[in-house]
Every structure is written in structure tokens, then in C-alpha cells.
Amino acid sequence: MRMVLLFTTLAVLYAGLLVPFTKYMLERPIAVKIGYLQDAKVVKLLVADQRYLVAQYAVGKVLIYYGTLIEKLKQRVIIPPEHGDMFRMMQTAVELDPYNMDAYYFSQAIFAWETGHAYEVNELLDYGMRYRRWDYQLPFFAGFNSAYFLKDYASAARYMKTAAELSQNPLLINLAARYLYESDQSEFGIYFLESMLKTTLNPKMKVMYELRIDALKAVISIKMAARQYVDKFGIPPASLKQLQAAGILIEIPQDPYGGEFYLEQNGTVRSTSKFAMKGRGQ
Numbered sequence: 583m584r585m586v587l588l589f590t591t592l593a594v595l596y597a598g599l600l601v602p603f604t605k606y607m608l609e610r611p612i613a614v615k616i617g618y619l620q621d622a623k624v625v626k627l628l629v630a631d632q633r634y635l636v637a638q639y640a641v642g643k644v645l646i647y648y649g650t651l652i653e654k655l656k657q658r659v660i661i662p663p664e665h666g667d668m669f670r671m672m673q674t675a676v677e678l679d680p681y682n683m684d685a686y687y688f689s690q691a692i693f694a695w696e697t698g699h700a701y702e703v704n705e706l707l708d709y710g711m712r713y714r715r716w717d718y719q720l721p722f723f724a725g726f727n728s729a730y731f732l733k734d735y736a737s738a739a740r741y742m743k744t745a746a747e748l749s750q751n752p753l754l755i756n757l758a759a760r761y762l763y764e765s766d767q768s769e770f771g772i773y774f775l776e777s778m779l780k781t782t783l784n785p786k787m788k789v790m791y792e793l794r795i796d797a798l799k800a801v802i803s804i805k806m807a808a809r810q811y812v813d814k815f816g817i818p819p820a821s822l823k824q825l826q827a828a829g830i831l832i833e834i835p836q837d838p839y840g841g842e843f844y845l846e847q848n849g850t851v852r853s854t855s856k857f858a859m860k861g862r863g864q
Contacts, residue, residue, distance in 0.1 A: 625678060637679035640671050644688060649786040655840075665697045676706055680713040687782050690723045691790050696858035700731035718748035719781070772798050793838050794857060800835035801851045804843060807831040808851075818849050 625636060648668070651661050672693075675685045686707060694700040707724045714720055725741030728734045745751075772795055779791040804822065807830045811819045814828070822843060825831035837843055841855025 621674065625674065633678040634682075637675040637682050637685070640675040640678070641682055641684045641688065644668050644671055644675075645684070645784065645786055648688075648692065652786070652789060660840075663696075665693065669693050669697075669699070669702070673706065676709060680710050683714075683717075683719075684784065686710055686720060686723065687778065687784070687787060690727075691778065691787060691794075694723075694727050694731060695794065698731070700727040703727060704732075704737075716748065718745040718751070721745040721748070722777075769802065772802075796838045797853070797857045800837065800843065803835055804831065804845075804851045808845070808849060819845065821845060 625633065648663065651663055654661050669689070672685050672689050675682060676689075679685075689703050689706055694703045704724045704727050707720045707727075711717075711720050711724075721741040722745035725738045725745055728741060729738035775791050775795050775798070779788055779795070782788060782791070804825075807825045808819055810830050811825055811828060814830070819825050819828075822831065822834050822845060826834065834843060837853045837855050837857070839853070839855035839857050841853040841857075843851060843853050846852055
């Protein structure tokens with residue numbers, strides 16, 4: 583009898599705990615954390631000749647973390663990325679293994695574009711250039727950042743010249759001399775991202791590049807419609823709805839980052855998303 587009573591009491595207690603715990607698990611806020619990795623100097627002392635493996639682990643962890651956020655975004659669940667911790671982890675990874683190209687690809691794709699830290703990314707690329715002296719991609723990335731984000735054309739010319747000399751690519755040689763950026767920055771951005779899309783092997787990063795390419799293509803379509811409006815009416819459009827009303831823009835393109843496009847007074851095409859997943863510490 584005592585055993586039955588004990589069993590019944592435990593069952594009631596279990597049910598009393600299970601129901602609220604299950605409710606909490608279903609309703610809890612989704613949290614995805616990147617974690618922390620110690621300073622590269624400390625890690626080198628701890629892992630010795632395994633530092634390349636630790637560097638790859640760090641890069642892989644950031645890629646998986648960010649890939650999870652993208653999947654959540656597709657499900658309309660927005661989780662702010664921990665950009666600061668992500669970048670610090672990439673810095674550590676590069677210091678452990680300056681030959682790890684995935685670290686440079688990811689840093690260029692995310693931190694220069696999403697957080698506006700192009701200068702810090704260029705410092706990371708400069709570090710990598712001291713080791714990957716044969717690789718034209720790092721100075722190409724840095725040259726793009728200098729022109730597109732920092733408006734530092736002297737540095738852009740220097741980086742692009744190095745990239746052109748290493749690659750012997752006619753377009754890079756042309757970029758170094760003529761600043762393709764100055765003719766149309768969106769088209770320059772698309773070319774840059776498409777070049778990265780062709781060279782990266784990571785499927786998650788390909789999705790990131792494609793997302794941003796789609797956003798820039800939408801910008802170009804709006805800019806072309808705005809030019810047609812000026813040609814037709816002699817004045818710039820005040821809004822995208824004016825372009826629609828005039829029958830020039832059939833429909834307003836969707837921003838793949840979830841924002842809404844609009845025109846500034848000077849005619850520049852912007853989006854409320856700023857083409858970025860919003861994160862902490864930007």
C-alpha cells in the first residue's frame with residue numbers, strides 16, 4: 583500500500599512539473615549563442631601544434647551559428663546576430679591560421695556589409711596578405727572595401743593594383759585604373775559578389791552572396807525606372823509609388839532582407855533594412 587501511495591505521489595509531482603516545463607519549452611524565446619574563444623596568444627600556448635585545427639573549429643562554429651540565423655530568418659524568426667563576438671572569433675582564427683580562406687570570405691561577406699566595419703575587415707585582410715602573398719583575392723576584397731564603403735580611392739587603387747598584378751585579370755586591371763565603382767556602385771557590388779559566389783565552396787555562404795546580389799539587382803531596377811521617369815517628365819520621382827502610378831515600375835521589388843525600398847531626396851535608392859540582418863553591438 584505504501585509503494586502504491588509513493589508511486590501515485592511521484593506521478594502527481596512528475597505531472598505537475600512536466601506540464602509547466604513543456605509549456606515553457608514551447609513558449610521560451612529562441613536564443614542562439616556564438617560562445618567565446620580566448621585570445622589567440624593564449625590559445626597558441628594551450629594547443630601548440632593543433633592551432634590550425636582550433637582555427638578551423640572556430641570558423642566552422644561561426645558559419646554554423648550564422649547559418650542557423652539565416653534559417654530562422656527564412657522562417658520569419660529574427661534573432662539579432664552577435665556580430666562583435668563573431669568578429670573576435672574570426673580574428674582569433676586568422677591569428678591561429680592566417681591561411682584559412684573561409685575566415686576571410688566570411689568576414690568580408692558579413693562584417694564589411696552588415697556592420698559597417700570595412701576598416702576593421704581591411705586590417706584583417708592586411709594581416710592575411712603578409713602570409714597569402716600569392717593570393718589576389720585579399721587585396722581585391724580590401725580594394726573593394728576601400729572604394730565601395732570607405733570612399734578611400736587612393737587605397738582602393740593600391741589594393742586593386744596588387745590584385746591585378748597577382749591575377750593578371752583584365753577587369754581588375756581596368757578597375758585599378760578607372761574605378762568601376764565611380765560609374766555605378768551597385769553594378770560594381772554585383773560583380774564583386776558574383777566573383778565571390780564563383781570561388782567559395784561553402785553552400786551557406788553562397789546563400790548569403792545570392793541574397794545580397796538579389797538586393798542590389800532590385801536597387802538597379804529601381805534606379806533604371808527613376809531615370810526613365812526623369813526622361814519622360816523632366817523631374818525626378820518623389821517616391822516609388824509615383825513610378826508605379828506612371829506605369830514605369832510595374833511593381834516595387836521586394837527587399838530579400840525584409841525591409842522596404844524608398845527614394846531619398848537626392849534620388850538614392852535605400853531600404854529600411856540597410857541590406858543587413860540587425861544585430862547587437864553594431
